Amino acid sequence: MKSINPDDFKVVGKMELSKIPTNLFNASDEEEKEAKLDKVQAKLSELQDVMYAHNKYGVLICLQGMDTSGKDSLIREVFKEFNPRGVVVHSFKTPNSTELEHDYLWRHYLALPEKGKFAVFNRTHYENVLVTRVHPEYILNENLPGIEKVEDITPEFWENRMEQINNFEKHISQNGTIVLKFYFHMSKEEQRIRLLRRLENEEHHWKFSPGDLKERAYWDDYMNYYQDAINKTSTAIAPWYIIPADDKEMARYIVAEIIWAEMQKLTDIKEPELDQKVKDNFDVYRKELEG
Template sequence: MENIIKKFKISSGDKFELKNHPTDYAANYKKEDAEAVLAGIISQITTLQTELYAENKHALLIIFQAMDAAGKDSAIAHTMSGLNPQGCQVYSFKQPSEEELDHDFLWRHYEALPERGRIGIHNRSHYENVLVCKVHPEIVLSQRIPGVDSLQQIDDTFWKNRYESIRGVEKHLSVNGTTVIKFFLNVSKDEQRDRFLKRIDDPEKNWKFSSADIEERKYWDDYMNAYQKAINETATNEAPWFVIPADKKWFTRIAISTIMLEVLKDMKLKYPVLDKKEKEKLDEAAKLLKKE
């Protein structure tokens, strides 16, 4: 468990190079054991989620970023399968609406943050603004930012400020009780191709495929550079990145769940302890109930 965290974690001071992170790594786990292993981890997470909800002091924000077909949706579905929906919120971010474009790029994501006692999952996130916008800077022009009226003005200083904004808001969240962890599901280009073909061949999965996916695939190297830069600029001790191999979906789910479990354990969660007066009220209520 500890080895998974150490192997995949990128935090402040770490130099992340994508080439050093194989996409098909699976540690010593075997596919035939994966279902039982995952069930055991999720059972422990479920117990800790109840404590998180009862204590109502902390929140956990889990961010998923990846290329198309890396398995974000299935990873979320499997790793969150045992959670109580009452204490869990999942948001999937699409292209911003006109209302969202009338605010800064962090606004709609801040609106979706989990409340105390809850786990929030963001399928894509504010990082799209230093990923897809980095690859397609023309998108930035639609955000109507003062002083940014041409592609020439979207320079190194512009991106430096964006990274700084992201680091700042994540540190603010951490200081105020929201633990932030960020997963990059690292899928290979070959595996993405195979998954696209399966979507095309399976009528029940045709809806998942778009011709735009093929267009974006042409920018693969640009996206990899954007991810490497974003992770290096925003990996901090307060909000680390975890670069998860994603070619084997069954292992991806184990790795994500293992990290979630350890993060929840590190919160040192406790059920609320009632003061003397509240305890006396409980004792009195028990006496009345027993008399019925």
Template sequence: MDLDFSDNFIAKGKISIKELATKYKGDLDKEAGKKMLLDEKIKLRELQERLYADSGKSLLVVLQAMDAAGKDSLIEHVFGGVNPQGCEVHSFKTPSSKEYSHDFLWRHYLALPEKGKIGIFNRSHYESVLVCKVHPDYNLNEKVWNSVSDFDDKFWQERYESIRNFEKHLSENGTTVIKIFLHISKEAQKKRFLDRIDEQDKNWKFSMGDLPERALWDEYMKAYERAINETSKDHAPWFVIPGDDKWFARVAAIQIIIDALEGMDLKFPKLSEADQKELEGARKQLESE
């Protein structure tokens, strides 16, 4: 089955979050999807090995979503088969006092993947135009502005511009950037929250702070819509994946990631003639022992 998830879910032009599906309605069924995921994990590991050997490029995968959308489990199921030496996950929580003492991108620069590696941002620099847009008073922790009234449209436009410039700089210096938004419905989030409450082994996942944030659902959807529209570029595209069915979100995500790696034209290093002669000498020495 030939499914082009990269083309189907890329955010082109101006999107409307309300008009985008949260549930997969295609022909792929769950069992076939699970098998496809296993096959694609083998391909992803092979591509990661090639990325590591090439050592001239890197991949940054940005994951954003509402609470309970399945970011953590997606990382586990998609990247569970890759070599951990070539893949790093960074989960960004509320900035520390030290992080607040720098510009909002500083801590994200520190977490960027080295050449030859895959970096995963579980939440990211976009929190500064998502959570901080819904709660603008959070920006006061940066101690640069005096009041919430400072956060006008000009302020937000400058934030989007900083993010666009940051990602453009990365793309021009060997890092491919792809950004994935797991788009779930409010109903799906409710069900997952109730599962966390009802199932004892999931109780630890639930926080009472989740409910006040859920009450701001519409404000978050507006913030996501604008952030995606302002920052989805050819060199750093956004992909909006239906997230109500976790199995499907994982299949779509891994294929988008594989497409990005395949587009990097990765090659295993070729040895020079002198190096090949040295290898042949090493072979002879070993065989003579």
């Protein structure tokens, strides 16, 4: 199987989603993909242990994609070897009444990772320039000055919100949070197959929601808004990676390899040195414990 180069998936400059494949390495062996993912899982787990001791960086993993694109299963598989205290997953749903009393980024600030830990946003602050663009009436719930009706939401409003998101990511990056953003690029046909599977398999019935079909009707709108948002917010400090998602196992492996490769660039992450005075007294401490 071909090795993974993060640069092959990173968005640099303008891209068109319609020209990017939703599947790669069709002939890849399932066992080979699982074995390679297992190796990366173990390396990431060890890295997080060292990060915790180093206590300088937090890592924010942002996952976006259409319904059934594989975000939940990726979280389960990629991070399952982590110390449970080393990774926290946040799934952002419709803002509640308390969250709506604050600006739209407030709840995301609260969920940022502590130093030494990973945080995974399953759906992210980008919902505020994706779902709300498909359904602009949701913006009215934010009770914003000057926005009394949908017609008050201008193109400039969305441009400003993109800039605010870039500033948010710049701010947290400059304060020690590594930001990696992944868009799960799935075909509409693959989504149809996965939704049918939920209907046909009783054990997956709980996953099905009629709302998935409602949102599927807006597929082209979502693709346009995803493309626009990714193009305007993929930066050097908070890059977007477009992950072919028709093959779930391959998508998991690609994401894991990208996280590992990007973290290797932080050459200062290492376990802290114990104070020399403490080292010099090891024999004293040992005798005290043995006694």
